[in-house]
Amino acid sequence: MTNWIEIGTLNDIPVLGSRVVRTASGDIAVFRTADDEVFALDDRCPHKGGPLSQGIVHNKRVTCPLHNFVIELRSGTAVAPDEGCTRAHPTKVENDIVWLCVQAAVAAPAE
Amino acid sequence: MLEKINKQKLVVIGNGMAGIRTVEVLLDRAPDLYDITVFGSEPYGNYNRILLSPVLAGEKTVNDIMLNTEQWYEDNGITLRKGEMIEMIDRRTCEVVTVEGARVPYDRLLIATGSNPIMLPLPGKDLPGVIGFRDIQDVERMVQASTSYKNAVVIGGGLLGLEAANGLMKRGMNVTVVHLLDTLMERQLDQVAGGLLRKSLEERGMVFKMPAQTQAILGEDRVTGVRFADGEELPADLVVMAVGIRPNFELARKAGLYCERGIVVSDTMQTYDGRIYAVGECVQHRRQTYGLVAPLFDQAKVCANHLAMKGFATYDGSVVSTKLKVTGIDLFSAGDFAPGADKEEIVMQDASRGVYKRIILRDKKIIGAVLYGDTIDGPWYFQHLRDGTDVSQMRERLVFGAANLGDGGHSGKNSVAAMSDDAEICGCNGVCKGTIVKAISEKKLFTIDDVRAHTKASSSCGSCTGLVEQVLAFTLGGDYSAAPKVKPMCACTDHSHDDARRVIIENGLKTIPDVMKFMDWKTPNGCHSCRPALNYYLLATWPGEYRDDQQSRYINERVHANIQKDGTYSVVPRMWGGVTTPDELRAIADVADKFKIPTVKVTGGQRIDLLGVKKEDLPAVWADLNDAGMVSGHAYAKGLRTVKTCVGSEWCRFGTQDSTGLGIKLEKFMWGSWTPAKVKLAVSGCPRNCAEATCKDVGVVCVDSGFEIHFAGAAGLHIKGTEFLGKVATEEETLEVIVALTQLYREQGWYLERMYKWCDRVGLDAIRKQVVDDVANRKALFSRFAYSQQFSQSDPWAARAKRGVDRNEFTPLAELELA
Numbered sequence: 001m002t003n004w005i006e007i008g009t010l011n012d013i014p015v016l017g018s019r020v021v022r023t024a025s026g027d028i029a030v031f032r033t034a035d036d037e038v039f040a041l042d043d044r045c046p047h048k049g050g051p052l053s054q055g056i057v058h059n060k061r062v063t064c065p066l067h068n069f070v071i072e073l074r075s076g077t078a079v080a081p082d083e084g085c086t087r088a089h090p091t092k093v094e095n096d097i098v099w100l101c102v103q104a105a106v107a108a109p110a111e
Numbered sequence: 112m113l114e115k116i117n118k119q120k121l122v123v124i125g126n127g128m129a130g131i132r133t134v135e136v137l138l139d140r141a142p143d144l145y146d147i148t149v150f151g152s153e154p155y156g157n158y159n160r161i162l163l164s165p166v167l168a169g170e171k172t173v174n175d176i177m178l179n180t181e182q183w184y185e186d187n188g189i190t191l192r193k194g195e196m197i198e199m200i201d202r203r204t205c206e207v208v209t210v211e212g213a214r215v216p217y218d219r220l221l222i223a224t225g226s227n228p229i230m231l232p233l234p235g236k237d238l239p240g241v242i243g244f245r246d247i248q249d250v251e252r253m254v255q256a257s258t259s260y261k262n263a264v265v266i267g268g269g270l271l272g273l274e275a276a277n278g279l280m281k282r283g284m285n286v287t288v289v290h291l292l293d294t295l296m297e298r299q300l301d302q303v304a305g306g307l308l309r310k311s312l313e314e315r316g317m318v319f320k321m322p323a324q325t326q327a328i329l330g331e332d333r334v335t336g337v338r339f340a341d342g343e344e345l346p347a348d349l350v351v352m353a354v355g356i357r358p359n360f361e362l363a364r365k366a367g368l369y370c371e372r373g374i375v376v377s378d379t380m381q382t383y384d385g386r387i388y389a390v391g392e393c394v395q396h397r398r399q400t401y402g403l404v405a406p407l408f409d410q411a412k413v414c415a416n417h418l419a420m421k422g423f424a425t426y427d428g429s430v431v432s433t434k435l436k437v438t439g440i441d442l443f444s445a446g447d448f449a450p451g452a453d454k455e456e457i458v459m460q461d462a463s464r465g466v467y468k469r470i471i472l473r474d475k476k477i478i479g480a481v482l483y484g485d486t487i488d489g490p491w492y493f494q495h496l497r498d499g500t501d502v503s504q505m506r507e508r509l510v511f512g513a514a515n516l517g518d519g520g521h522s523g524k525n526s527v528a529a530m531s532d533d534a535e536i537c538g539c540n541g542v543c544k545g546t547i548v549k550a551i552s553e554k555k556l557f558t559i560d561d562v563r564a565h566t567k568a569s570s571s572c573g574s575c576t577g578l579v580e581q582v583l584a585f586t587l588g589g590d591y592s593a594a595p596k597v598k599p600m601c602a603c604t605d606h607s608h609d610d611a612r613r614v615i616i617e618n619g620l621k622t623i624p625d626v627m628k629f630m631d632w633k634t635p636n637g638c639h640s641c642r643p644a645l646n647y648y649l650l651a652t653w654p655g656e657y658r659d660d661q662q663s664r665y666i667n668e669r670v671h672a673n674i675q676k677d678g679t680y681s682v683v684p685r686m687w688g689g690v691t692t693p694d695e696l697r698a699i700a701d702v703a704d705k706f707k708i709p710t711v712k713v714t715g716g717q718r719i720d721l722l723g724v725k726k727e728d729l730p731a732v733w734a735d736l737n738d739a740g741m742v743s744g745h746a747y748a749k750g751l752r753t754v755k756t757c758v759g760s761e762w763c764r765f766g767t768q769d770s771t772g773l774g775i776k777l778e779k780f781m782w783g784s785w786t787p788a789k790v791k792l793a794v795s796g797c798p799r800n801c802a803e804a805t806c807k808d809v810g811v812v813c814v815d816s817g818f819e820i821h822f823a824g825a826a827g828l829h830i831k832g833t834e835f836l837g838k839v840a841t842e843e844e845t846l847e848v849i850v851a852l853t854q855l856y857r858e859q860g861w862y863l864e865r866m867y868k869w870c871d872r873v874g875l876d877a878i879r880k881q882v883v884d885d886v887a888n889r890k891a892l893f894s895r896f897a898y899s900q901q902f903s904q905s906d907p908w909a910a911r912a913k914r915g916v917d918r919n920e921f922t923p924l925a926e927l928e929l930a
């Protein structure tokens with residue numbers, strides 16, 4: 001079931017940066033890449049729960065600020081040799097409006 | 112693009128180690144730029160010439176040493192014309208001509224023809240059974256001879272001669288090594304080490320005749336013996352001449368290219384004809400020719416970059432080190448070890464263990480090393496040699512190696528553990544420990560072969576295999592996760608920190624994307640490691656001009672607080688010189704109450720830390736602290752942190768100067784500045800040193816007659832007492848020297864390189880000259896620092912608390928009411 005929610009405009013998110021969307025079931029980090037792609041992950045590093053939204057974004061990855069796990073923005077998986085996965089949420093950008101489709105259950109790769 | 116449709120033609124003469132390494136790097140840099148044709152006079156793909164010695168000794172087969180199979184050439188679209196020899200280069204028509212007369216045109220030509228063994232012009236030198244030691248064919252002939260003949264004579268007691276002799280001995284021959292001088296490997300070894308080497312080779316059954324001069328080679332249809340100048344004759348069925356090599360540049364000379372002892376090339380590996388490049392043993396660069404692979408690979412890299420049209424890289428020459436590839440013999444030599452008046456030596460000899468070490472120093476730097484019997488520290492000395500490290504501090508214990516240097520709380524590990532991440536393990540391929548460790552952990556490698564495949568370490572001469580194995584053992588064994596400080600800035604680039612700093616200045620680059628584009632970064636926008644570094648370099652180079660890139664800052668510097676394990680932050684206001692007031696303390700107490708801050712702690716840096724602040728509360732917390740006159744303590748910054756002081760002459764019965772006042776002055780002048788890594792200061796009022804000034808980045812110890820300035824100390828991961836920089840009479844001079852010192856560090860330090868490491872790297876004397884002795888330079892440094900302070904001395908907290916800077920950073924994008 002898809003339930004798209006408008007969360008803001010593209011310009012609200014810094015290029016190579018991230019913003020947080022608060023939800024009752026925890027924060028979601030929304031990232032913007034250099035080529036204006038937008039990705040959303042649970043704001044919890046699979047390592048020790050570090051806030052990924054506070055990391056440095058590079059290419060289509062983010063580095064966790066606590067111990068430098070590198071996480072793929074598209075899938076939420078940690079880049080080898082580190083292991084783990086955080087939940088990814090589908091996003092889309094239409095006319096500079098950013099939409100998010102919050103996944104309730106298990107990890108699912110974003111489009 | 113046009114050139115992609117209509118590719119340029121690159122012709123390579125010489126299918127050897129330097130030529131093909133150049134092609135490999137070129138394919139990596141610009142896979143589609145050229146149509147490549149390689150001519151090689153040998154009937155094989157490219158093989159590892161270094162490993163001919165183990166092949167001869169029967170420890171490896173020819174198949175084992177192939178580097179690039181014919182399939183490789185095919186897969187990469189390269190035309191390999193093996194077994195074809197080039198006879199002429201026609202520069203007028205831009206063609207090469209083979210012995211058979213075929214003509215092949217080029218747009219760019221690469222000459223990599225290597226060298227030929229020198230064959231002494233002795234009577235009988237052309238007899239069957241007299242050979243050099245250069246290629247697979249020579250090895251096959253030697254192996255052949257060993258099956259039907261008994262006696263071999265090797266002329267030449269250098270590296271090649273001894274490896275040939277060892278191989279033939281292993282093949283069951285009686286081998287005599289004839290050497291002109293009385294020391295073996297005299298170009299690499301001193302007399303003592305040469306003697307030890309001779310002794311252990313003799314124990315294995317090798318016979319030496321030295322000093323001895325060969326006069327003639329005897330025989331009718333085949334060699335039967337050798338006669339010496341002293342009249343003695345030795346029977347011989349095989350004579351190997353290993354007296355040296357001569358760069359093979361006939362072809363180039365005939366084509367009118369300027370040659371001396373080799374083909375003369377520029378720093379971009381071009382000959383006098385700009386379309387023609389040359390690399391390898393056939394070239395002469397800055398009057399130097401080379402006969403070892405490591406420098407050739409350096410040349411190959413530069414040449415490939417230039418061919419790929421990405422070239423600002425230049426070749427500046429190489430320092431080389433040597434190991435003898437005779438299994439069971441540990442021998443290492445590097446640099447210059449001829450005795451001389453301006454040189455100092457440290458020698459250690461342990462006859463019972465068969466260990467000999469000689470380290471040669473000049474100007475407090477290692478310039479040469481000879482190790483015999485225990486070579487584990489070879490790469491460590493070699494690294495200091497190449498870095499030009501000032502080793503005066505460790506002089507007493509230098510000869511005992513890396514493991515014996517104090518390293519707060521980290522001793523007791525073996526040598527490999529003690530090596531820094533940029534210590535070179537594999538000299539042939541320039542692979543550092545950090546790279547190997549990273550590959551092992553990132554790629555989950557478990558065997559030496561895996562490491563070879565992924566890093567190329569130990570894939571050339573193999574003499575570092577033992578070390579690589581140690582790295583493997585120690586990486587898999589322990590949970591070691593220090594940030595690697597490899598020579599390239601990170602995996603995103605091959606360039607070093609120094610390269611980046613230089614290129615930024617020379618080319619006036621002013622943004623991170625510009626630097627990455629210019630330097631040909633491999634990733635689209637770097638990573639968490641290179642971006643903060645580049646951001647710092649740009650900031651330090653262009654004060655007032657460069658716009659700080661927030662997204663290239665580590666979170667702490669981006670939000671001006673320290674992130675904690677639970678995602679909350681800690682807030683440390685500045686407490687100038689460690690002095691506070693009841694009002695400040697009251698304000699801190701009020702803030703802690705108002706925002707329900709769980710922990711208030713006195714730090715190790717004489718100030719107060721408020722821990723557990725929620726991110727969205729940060730601006731409000733700062734606003735209250737600002738109202739009480741407090742500003743950011745930069746406890747998160749690669750910048751000026753604390754200035755610890757003691758009470759000094761204001762109160763203390765021993766105080767000689769106003770240490771508290773001076774500390775405050777320093778902190779007020781220097782706060783807000785960005786530096787390569789954090790900078791901590793301290794000022795003590797007398798030599799009792801209650802402010803612990805002698806383990807800080809910069810420390811002042813006040814004495815009755817003035818101020819002693821110390822620097823380059825640390826008390827964290829490493830415990831290191833400071834170096835004495837100089838003594839001055841007034842507070843003004845103290846400030847000037849410290850500021851100039853910090854500015855020099857800002858201009859030269861690599862990102863995350865603490866001041867003590869920078870000092871190790873560039874040398875205490877060089878620093879002292881620039882900030883103490885040369886007063887004009889000191890003042891210039893001081894004013895550059897002062898200039899840049901105009902742009903950095905505004906409180907980042909106030910900007911965010913009062914002026915709404917980065918408001919987005921502290922508020923959520925959206926709040927969703929979801930089930």
Ligand code: SRM
Binds near residue numbers: 713791824826865
């Ligand atoms: C708060 C404090 C501990 C305390 O409760 O006392 C502290 C806390 C941290 N130290 Fe420290 N250090 C503190 C004084 C020290 C001292 C003592 C001193 O400054 O006199 C040292 C040894 C002196 C030195 O630096 O040489 C010290 C050596 C380190 C090191 C090792 C640095 C090194 O190059 O060897 C690190 C790691 C690093 O910087 O990479 C570190 C890193 C850290 C970090 C930033 C760890 C981190 O990355 O999160 C901690 C931040 C906690 C926070 O959020 O505030 N801290 N740290 C001290 C803050 C001082 C201040 O007022 O600013």
Ligand SMILES: Cc1cc2nc3c(=O)[nH]c(=O)nc-3n(C[C@H](O)[C@H](O)[C@H](O)COP(=O)(O)OP(=O)(O)OC[C@H]3O[C@@H](n4cnc5c(N)ncnc54)[C@H](O)[C@@H]3O)c2cc1C
Binds near residue numbers: 125126153195274572
């Ligand atoms: C037995 C042995 C042991 C060694 N051990 C070590 C060691 O331990 N460490 C170390 O660093 N170095 C060692 N070396 C040296 C190292 O092998 C050389 O420095 C390196 O191979 C030189 O590379 P190059 O490309 O310049 O020349 P080469 O590898 O010799 O390649 C030149 C190629 O050009 C071809 N060629 C020449 N003229 C023509 C022509 N006109 N037309 C077509 N093709 C042509 C040749 O056939 C040859 O294949 C050793 C060398 C030998 C022989």
Ligand code: SF4
């Ligand atoms: S010593 Fe420093 S880095 Fe380690 S836990 Fe304590 S505060 Fe953190």
Ligand code: FES
Binds near residue numbers: 046048068
């Ligand atoms: S919590 Fe993210 S790396 Fe440890």
